[in-house]
Amino acid sequence: MKVAIVYGTRPEAVKVAPLILALEDHKGFDPVVVSTGQHKEMMKQVNDWFELKPHYELDVFQSGQSLNELIGKVIRQVEDFLQEVEPDALLIQGDTTTVLGAALAAFYHTNQKKIPVIHLEAGLRSHDIDSPYPEEANRRLVTQIAALNLAPTETARMNLLDEGNDDALIQITGNTVIDALYYTVNKPVTFTDPRLTQLVDEDTPYILVTCHRRENWGKPMHRIAIALRKLTEKLPDYNIVLPLHGNPDIRELFYKELGTTDRVILTDSLPYPQFCHAMKHADLIISDSGGVQEEAPSLGKPVLVLRENTERPEAVAAGTVKLVGTDTQRIIDEAYTLLTDKDAYAAMAHKENPFGDGNAAEKCIHAIEKLLL
Numbered sequence: 001m002k003v004a005i006v007y008g009t010r011p012e013a014v015k016v017a018p019l020i021l022a023l024e025d026h027k028g029f030d031p032v033v034v035s036t037g038q039h040k041e042m043m044k045q046v047n048d049w050f051e052l053k054p055h056y057e058l059d060v061f062q063s064g065q066s067l068n069e070l071i072g073k074v075i076r077q078v079e080d081f082l083q084e085v086e087p088d089a090l091l092i093q094g095d096t097t098t099v100l101g102a103a104l105a106a107f108y109h110t111n112q113k114k115i116p117v118i119h120l121e122a123g124l125r126s127h128d129i130d131s132p133y134p135e136e137a138n139r140r141l142v143t144q145i146a147a148l149n150l151a152p153t154e155t156a157r158m159n160l161l162d163e164g165n166d167d168a169l170i171q172i173t174g175n176t177v178i179d180a181l182y183y184t185v186n187k188p189v190t191f192t193d194p195r196l197t198q199l200v201d202e203d204t205p206y207i208l209v210t211c212h213r214r215e216n217w218g219k220p221m222h223r224i225a226i227a228l229r230k231l232t233e234k235l236p237d238y239n240i241v242l243p244l245h246g247n248p249d250i251r252e253l254f255y256k257e258l259g260t261t262d263r264v265i266l267t268d269s270l271p272y273p274q275f276c277h278a279m280k281h282a283d284l285i286i287s288d289s290g291g292v293q294e295e296a297p298s299l300g301k302p303v304l305v306l307r308e309n310t311e312r313p314e315a316v317a318a319g320t321v322k323l324v325g326t327d328t329q330r331i332i333d334e335a336y337t338l339l340t341d342k343d344a345y346a347a348m349a350h351k352e353n354p355f356g357d358g359n360a361a362e363k364c365i366h367a368i369e370k371l372l373l
Contacts, residue, residue: 001372002030003118004087006078008038008060008098011291013046014272015093015121018179020052022361028373029365032085036060036074036098042246045271049184056081060098067097067134074101075108082109088372089147093120093176095139107145116147118368121175123149123156124290124311131215131309132290139311148371150364152294152355155314171367174356181295182358184276191274193267196241200281205238206265207231207335208282210289211254211306212245220326221250224306225257227331228286232263234336239263241278243270284338286324286331293321294355302348304334314354319347 003023007016013035023031035043035054040061047054058081060073074097082090082105090106092099099119106115119142129136143149143165151157152175160170191197199206211224228240242258244251244266258264270278276295279285285296288306296303297320304324315321324334338345 001028002032002087003089003091004032004034004085005091006034006036006102007093008036009096010039010042010046010272012093012096013043014180015176017046017050017052018176018361019364022365026365028369032087034081038096038098042269049273070097071101074098075105078102078105082106082115086113087115089116089118091118091120095135100138100141103142103145117145118148119146120150121152122146123151123160125159126309126311128309133214148367150367153314173363174360175294176360177291177294178298178356178358179361181276181298184273185280189273189277195265196278199239205283207238207240207284207286208278209240209242210287210292212250213288216288216306216326221253223326223328224331225254227328229258229261230332231335232261234332235339238339239265241265243267245269284335286335297351297353300349302338302345318351318354320351320353
């Protein structure tokens with residue numbers, strides 16, 4: 001059976017990689033890998049790490065384009081691919097513009113052969129359509145199209161059922177990001193930034209920070225930057241490592257606020273393997289990323305989430321992450337408590353990861369077999 005896997009960003013690439021490798025090893029499937037190039041350079045790092053070789057490389061990225069322009073390109077170019085290849089199913093992951101555009105292209109496909117959509121990491125909900133934006137809307141819309149929902153957790157399954165979806169079209173699999181994480185942290189990696197190499201070699205304590213979400217642009221991000229600067233004053237034994245998103249406005253803000261602050265390392269966005277190892281060696285992670293909320297608990301790292309809500313409430317319920325929003329003082333207080341109170345730290349660090357045990361890809365294959373074979 002010919003399964004097309006379409007992805008366009010680094011997080012998508014990370015999460016589809018274990019499944020692509022598993023499909024390649026399975027005699028019943030012929031995976032056709034398609035990269036839309038929504039995050040072309042960042043995604044190449046992941047492709048190289050997992051030795052993924054897309055059969056088709058689309059070209060949807062253009063600096064400064066609107067979401068409408070982007071999704072229009074995705075739909076048109078994926079439709080051209082579908083016309084040529086006519087796969088038996090199309091698999092997408094997550095909630096990006098690539099995901100929604102590819103799902104719509106399959107749904108609108110005009111040939112006689114119906115192309116079912118398989119949604120990996122289905123059922124995540126923040127229940128606020130504006131946060132995260134536009135991801136919450138994207139994933140809700142894809143659910144209406146999907147023939148098979150691969151839900152990472154029971155909570156995700158219940159979200160789908162609450163919306164009236166057929167339980168027969170839902171399978172709990174765990175999250176493939178844990179498969180990818182275990183694959184990566186068990187291999188040696190060299191940091192390209194010598195400052196990170198020195199931190200790790202000298203076992204210097206540090207806080208790893210990521211911040212890029214659209215809803216945090218502007219004043220919220222400014223409050224975050226102030227909190228980080230004040231944390232260096234309250235925690236003189238700790239460094240802060242902040243890999244910067246490629247967006248020039250984000251980079252300008254953090255360089256302006258933190259560029260001359262002692263013990264703050266501003267570095268370019270880290271390739272996926274290096275970022276995994278940066279998480280492995282960090283003492284605390286502060287982030288607005290969704291993927292980090294899933295990955296860090298497997299490494300025993302507490303996460304303070306720079307958001308008011310999360311589509312991953314399982315992590316909050318399990319006690320592995322805590323929502324702190326973007327209030328400067330709350331960020332400072334929560335980070336300081338974790339790094340000065342051993343009991344508070346242990347209470348988060350020693351929890352079981354609710355997102356699986358690293359065997360999600362095989363569970364996904366069993367569900368896809370049931371759908372197609």
